[in-house]
Structure formats: structure tokens, C-alpha cells
Amino acid sequence: MYPYPALQHQFPLQSLNTFRIAARAQAYLRVESLAQLRAALADPDVAALPRLVLGGGSNVLLTGDVAGLVLHIALAGREVLAGDADHHHVKAAAGENWHDFVQWTLAQGMGGLENLSLIPGTVGAAPIQNIGAYGAETKDLFHSLTVFDPATGQTRTMDAAACRFGYRDSIFKHAAGQGLIIVDVTFALPRAWQPNLRYAELAQAVAEQGLAAPTARQVADTVIAIRRRKLPDPAEIGNAGSFFKNPVVDAAQCADLLARFPTLVHHRQPDGSEKLAAGWLIDQCGWKGRSLGAAGVYAKQALVLVNHGGATGADVVRLAQAIQADVQARYGVRLEPEPVFV
Numbered sequence: 001m002y003p004y005p006a007l008q009h010q011f012p013l014q015s016l017n018t019f020r021i022a023a024r025a026q027a028y029l030r031v032e033s034l035a036q037l038r039a040a041l042a043d044p045d046v047a048a049l050p051r052l053v054l055g056g057g058s059n060v061l062l063t064g065d066v067a068g069l070v071l072h073i074a075l076a077g078r079e080v081l082a083g084d085a086d087h088h089h090v091k092a093a094a095g096e097n098w099h100d101f102v103q104w105t106l107a108q109g110m111g112g113l114e115n116l117s118l119i120p121g122t123v124g125a126a127p128i129q130n131i132g133a134y135g136a137e138t139k140d141l142f143h144s145l146t147v148f149d150p151a152t153g154q155t156r157t158m159d160a161a162a163c164r165f166g167y168r169d170s171i172f173k174h175a176a177g178q179g180l181i182i183v184d185v186t187f188a189l190p191r192a193w194q195p196n197l198r199y200a201e202l203a204q205a206v207a208e209q210g211l212a213a214p215t216a217r218q219v220a221d222t223v224i225a226i227r228r229r230k231l232p233d234p235a236e237i238g239n240a241g242s243f244f245k246n247p248v249v250d251a252a253q254c255a256d257l258l259a260r261f262p263t264l265v266h267h268r269q270p271d272g273s274e275k276l277a278a279g280w281l282i283d284q285c286g287w288k289g290r291s292l293g294a295a296g297v298y299a300k301q302a303l304v305l306v307n308h309g310g311a312t313g314a315d316v317v318r319l320a321q322a323i324q325a326d327v328q329a330r331y332g333v334r335l336e337p338e339p340v341f342v
């Protein structure tokens with residue numbers, strides 16, 4: 001059988017999650033190829049362990065030590081495929097760093113992913129919650145992906161329909177897709193590239209630079225500059241980006257809220273529902289910059305919870321629950337966390 005690295009026990013995870021929570025894995029295995037992954041999960045002792053698949057650890061909240069196996073996906077490699085008349089096709093292994101991959105596509109002269117620059121994490125995790133920012137989502141540029149199914153020991157290809165993408169959602173977050181391990185992702189990037197400046201803040205930042213016809217590189221640089229200004233760098237302060245999803249309410253509830261809170265930030269969706277800005281709701285409840293113990297709300301962006309140093313997962317959960325309770329009491333809106341609680 002193809003060899004795979006030995007399991008490590010009581011393995012420290014603090015450097016493997018961007019919240020910098022000090023937790024341990026009962027067992028830890030880092031796989032660097034599909035062959036290693038296949039071999040490891042063909043071992044009944046390994047396969048029997050409860051399993052957490054880990055990429056860059058930028059969308060997980062470790063609420064305690066992990067009982068079972070942390071399976072760290074470090075598959076590497078990226079390539080330009082033949083493509084079709086309208087699209088370049090580029091493929092990357094699941095363990096590739098997302099931002100580096102995006103910058104690499106731009107260096108190949110292929111635009112499309114630039115609005116998603118500087119999102120932490122791996123390529124393999126991008127489809128899991130259909131990562132999105134600045135008016136773009138993974139699903140807009142997605143072609144297909146390969147999953148390894150531990151139940152059958154086989155790989156198979158899934159297209160966009162099979163992935164059932166939604167707002168910060170996909171089949172992989174539901175029972176039908178749970179357990180599947182993404183091993184590579186292929187993107188379809190338009191040959192006739194046009195900048196995507198649907199997001200007002202991005203359009204304004206591009207205009208302020210006097211860029212009437214920005215290149216994909218210039219859009220990427222603008223996104224990177226905005227993100228650096230607004231979001232905490234996990235290398236400096238532990239966090240997992242947006243901690244809550246923006247809640248979606250029906251038109252009647254939005255109208256009712258607007259009558260009581262005229263400055264409510266809301267965005268009409270194509271189906272008539274309204275997406276509210278979770279950060280605004282949290283800010284209005286007075287949470288911006290406040291802390292509960294070592295866990296706090298980032299002073300520049302109320303949607304981001306941070307670890308000021310030494311916070312446990314339980315500290316972050318306590319803070320999140322206090323915020324949820326206040327927002328529910330004031331607005332009647334339930335905030336749903338974005339990171340995966342482990």
C-alpha cells in the first residue's frame with residue numbers, strides 16, 4: 001500500500017487556526033497527495049476515527065480539544081487546462097493557498113478571481129461556503145471539482161449544479177455532502193474579461209484612482225488595499241473574518257424594521273427578500289470594540305470577533321451568544337455564525 005505519514009497524537013492546533021485558539025487534536029495527519037489520503041483512509045484504524053478535515057483553519061472555531069483525527073489537507077499543484085472558446089480553465093489542488101492561487105491566475109493574464117483576493121484559507125475550502133467578497137462569489141467562476149469519498153474510496157467530479165451553491169452555503173455543509181473531501185477545484189475564467197465593479201465601495205475606490213478602464217491586476221490591488229484597511233490580519237490578531245452571516249429577512253419584516261429604524265442597512269435580493277448588514281446590527285447594539293474577557297469585537301468592523309490573546313473557544317462562544325441575544329431582542333433577527341464550530 002502507498003505509505004502515509006505516521007499519526008501524531010495530542011497535536012497542538014494553535015498555529016493551524018487563524019483564531020489562534022490553543023486546542024489539541026487527539027490525532028493529527030497531514031496529507032500531501034491524493035495517494036496518501038487514499039492510503040490513510042484505507043487503514044481501518046484511521047478511518048474509524050471521528051474526522052475533522054482542515055485546510056487553512058480560517059473558518060473554524062475550536063471550542064475545545066478535537067476528539068478524533070484532524071486530517072490536514074496539504075495537496076499541492078496548479079495547472080492551466082485547455083479551456084473552451086469562452087473560458088480559460090485553471091485547476092488547483094485543495095491545499096493550495098487561495099490568495100496565492102488567485103495572484104497566480106492574474107500573473108497568467110487571466111482575470112476573474114481578482115475580487116476574491118486576500119481571502120485566507122485554501123482552494124479546497126473555497127467551494128464549501130462558496131466564499132464571496134466585493135460582489136463576487138466562488139460559484140460565479142466555478143467549473144467543477146473532484147471529491148474523494150471515504151465511504152467508497154473513489155473520486156468523482158461534481159459540477160456547479162451538484163455543489164448546490166447558495167449564500168455562504170453548498171452541499172458540503174449539508175448531510176448529502178458531509179464527509180466528502182475536496183481534492184481539487186477547476187475554475188472557468190472568462191477570456192473576454194470585464195471588471196466586476198458591482199460592489200459600490202470597490203467601484204468608488206477604483207474611480208478615486210482615476211482608473212476608467214482598470215485591469216484585473218488593478219482591481220485586485222484595490223481589493224487588497226481595502227481589505228488591509230478594514231480587516232484584522234490573523235498574523236497579528238486572531239480572528240476568522242466575518243463571524244456572522246448577513247441575515248436575510250422577507251420584505252414585510254424589513255419594512256417593519258425600517259419603520260422603527262429608518263437608517264437600517266438593507267439590500268434587496270433578486271427574489272424580493274432583503275439582506276441586512278449584520279455588522280450594522282451589532283454596531284447599533286453597542287458591541288463594536290467591546291470585549292468579554294479575552295474575546296472581543298473588532299474596533300473597526302463589528303462583524304469580526306477577535307482573540308485579544310489567550311481566549312478559549314468557550315470565550316468566543318460566550319461573546320457570540322451575548323451579541324446574538326442583544327440583536328434578537330432589539331431587532332427580532334437571529335444572527336447565524338459563519339465559522340464552523342468544532
Ligand SMILES: Cc1cc2nc3c(=O)[nH]c(=O)nc-3n(C[C@H](O)[C@H](O)[C@H](O)COP(=O)(O)OP(=O)(O)OC[C@H]3O[C@@H](n4cnc5c(N)ncnc54)[C@H](O)[C@@H]3O)c2cc1C
Nearest residue numbers: 053055056057058059121122124125131132133182240241
Ligand atoms: C481575516 C479573514 C477574512 C475573511 N474574509 C472572507 C471573505 O471575504 N469571504 C468569505 O467567504 N470568507 C472569508 N473568510 C473565511 C475563510 O477565509 C473562508 O471560509 C475560507 O474558504 C476557509 O478556508 P480554510 O482552508 O481556512 O478552511 P478551514 O477553516 O480549514 O475549514 C472550513 C470548513 O471547510 C472544511 N474543509 C476545508 N477544506 C476542505 C476540503 N479540502 N474538503 C472538504 N472539506 C474541507 C472544514 O472541514 C471546515 O468545515 C475570512 C477569514 C479571515 C480569517
